[in-house]
Amino acid sequence: MGAREIETEESGFSKRDSLALKGIAILMMMWHHCFLAGRFETYTINFWPLAQSQVSNIADFCKICVSLFVFVSGYGLYLTYKKADKEHKEVGRWIYEKLVRTLSGYWFVLILAWIICAVLDNRPYRVYGFEKSVFLGIWNMFIEFLGLTNLVKGTQLNATWWYMSAAVVFIVLLPAIALGFKYLGCFCTLGIISLFPRISGGFPGWTHFYSFLPIFCIGMIFARGDFFGKWNELWREKKRHIKTLKFILMLGGLLIVYKLFYHLNITVWWDVKWNLLPLFVIFFAKDYLFQIPFINKLLIFIGKHATNIFLIHTFIRVYYCESFTYSRGHFILIMGTLLLVSLGLSVVVESLKRLVGYDKWLNKLLFAISK
Numbered sequence: 001m002g003a004r005e006i007e008t009e010e011s012g013f014s015k016r017d018s019l020a021l022k023g024i025a026i027l028m029m030m031w032h033h034c035f036l037a038g039r040f041e042t043y044t045i046n047f048w049p050l051a052q053s054q055v056s057n058i059a060d061f062c063k064i065c066v067s068l069f070v071f072v073s074g075y076g077l078y079l080t081y082k083k084a085d086k087e088h089k090e091v092g093r094w095i096y097e098k099l100v101r102t103l104s105g106y107w108f109v110l111i112l113a114w115i116i117c118a119v120l121d122n123r124p125y126r127v128y129g130f131e132k133s134v135f136l137g138i139w140n141m142f143i144e145f146l147g148l149t150n151l152v153k154g155t156q157l158n159a160t161w162w163y164m165s166a167a168v169v170f171i172v173l174l175p176a177i178a179l180g181f182k183y184l185g186c187f188c189t190l191g192i193i194s195l196f197p198r199i200s201g202g203f204p205g206w207t208h209f210y211s212f213l214p215i216f217c218i219g220m221i222f223a224r225g226d227f228f229g230k231w232n233e234l235w236r237e238k239k240r241h242i243k244t245l246k247f248i249l250m251l252g253g254l255l256i257v258y259k260l261f262y263h264l265n266i267t268v269w270w271d272v273k274w275n276l277l278p279l280f281v282i283f284f285a286k287d288y289l290f291q292i293p294f295i296n297k298l299l300i301f302i303g304k305h306a307t308n309i310f311l312i313h314t315f316i317r318v319y320y321c322e323s324f325t326y327s328r329g330h331f332i333l334i335m336g337t338l339l340l341v342s343l344g345l346s347v348v349v350e351s352l353k354r355l356v357g358y359d360k361w362l363n364k365l366l367f368a369i370s371k
Contacts, residue, residue, distance in 0.1 A: 012228030013286070018072050020290050021282065022306040023299030025072075028065035029310065030338055033160070033317060035059040035331065043326040045334065055331055061261050066163065067278035069306075070212045073167065074219025077174055082224075091175045097366055098171045103147055104362050106164055108353060109311040110145065113157060120320065127155050150207060160314040166209035170216050177217055186221045193217055194271055203267040214275040228286065247288065254284050302339075308346035309339075316341055 034040065037056045047055050077098065084094045117123040124130075128144075130137030143149050147164035149156045156162065180189035194214045197204050204210040222228065235243065257280045264273050290296050302309070317325050317338055328334045353359060 012226055012230070012232045013075060013222070016296075016300055017228075017286055017290060018076060019303030019306075020296055020299040021068055021072055021285060022303035023301070024281075024285055024289070025065045025068035026302055026306045026309050027335075027339070028062035028068070030313060030335060030342075032059050032062035032065060033314070034325075034334055034338065040326055044329075045326065046330045048330075050331075057262065061258060064274060064278040064281065066212055067215045067274050068282065069163070070166070070170070070216045071219040071222075071278065071282060073170055074174075074216040075223045076219075077171065078178070078220040078223040081174055081178060095171060095175070099168065100362070100366060102167055102171060103164070104358075105307045106147060106161075106311060107145065108358060109308065109349060110157070112349070112352075113315070114141075117157065117315075117319075123319070124157060127157050129155060151209075158311070158314050158319075160310065162207040163310070166207075166212060169209045170213070173213075174220070177220060181220070181224065186217075186224065190214060190217045190221065194275070197271075203270050211270055212274060214271055215278060218275065218279070231283070250280075250284050250287065254280050257281070302343070305343055305346040308349050309342040312345050312349075313338060313342045316345075 035055045036059045045052075080098070081094060114124050118125070124141070125137070128137040128140040140149075140154050143152060143154050144156060144161070147161075147168045148154075150162040150165035151169070177189060177193075180192075184192075197210060235246065238246075257277045261273055261277060266273060289299070315321075321341075325338055326334060328337050
């Protein structure tokens with residue numbers, strides 16, 4: 001999802017950090033989708049040692065997974081844009097290249113899904129409206145191929161794929177936002193973007209790109225100012241008791257963020273819940289979770305498969321294997337089953353890409369664009 005990777009190790013937020021954060025985000029996404037209230041009540045599930053309400057509350061909080069993905073995208077895309085700007089690459093060419101790279105993994109899974117779903121239950125025929133009109137069906141497939149379905153309020157083969165429209169918009173808007181940074185300043189530009197919905201209609205919606213545009217800008221600002229590098233340097237020479245106090249304060253701050261999340265009305269404070277509070281999670285993860293070798297390696301591994309898991313898991317959880325997923329008994333087993341099956345299918349997808357030489361064809365397409 002979003003930028004494929006952060007393409008520099010010079011900043012304080014490395015490629016491995018970006019992958020680990022994607023790993024956290026994908027786990028939060030799966031928890032959010034599995035245990036949001038109203039999605040599992042028909043099944044008998046053991047929630048020990050937590051209560052069902054606690055698991056659902058955590059699932060609600062895990063909506064910030066989108067914010068984490070968007071932050072990583074803003075951070076990584078800005079670095080590649082500045083690199084292209086230094087090389088005097090045309091803005092339009094940069095946009096085309098990034099769109100192709102971002103959509104390439106989606107295209108492969110989408111085409112596989114068309115074929116497999118058509119064989120299983122003819123889902124594409126029903127979803128895209130072929131029974132009404134062949135032209136309508138082809139049009140809806142074309143719009144979904146471009147990743148624009150959520151923008152035009154069309155029909156989607158997979159409801160989770162709404163994010164692809166946001167990813168496309170973020171790439172297209174980034175050069176304009178970067179110009180705003182240059183001529184208006186970072187925080188003035190961010191302020192204008194954040195205030196616009198409040199004077200033009202209010203809450204953009206749960207799946208509207210504008211709801212997450214501010215944290216995309218924040219990711220760009222962090223990359224532009226190398227905030228993580230400066231943060232790391234700030235604490236590098238501090239004494240142990242100061243670092244211990246920092247940990248206690250950050251852990252306390254994280255708990256406050258979690259509690260505060262439930263006391264803010266989403267239709268009023270969406271920008272705080274989805275664009276400011278997630279920053280505490282990002283800083284805490286980078287400073288502490290990523291420093292635990294086993295956890296870091298596991299998150300990086302999951303992060304490498306994040307895009308495929310995002311694209312695939314809803315077919316398993318909802319459309320074809322819902323009973324199999326939720327009949328595991330314990331909520332941890334449900335999460336584990338969905339994760340392992342999604343990871344397994346991701347490995348198959350990557351193997352198929354290698355088998356057909358997909359990356360070679362993609363590189364040829366990108367080479368043709370760069371001419």
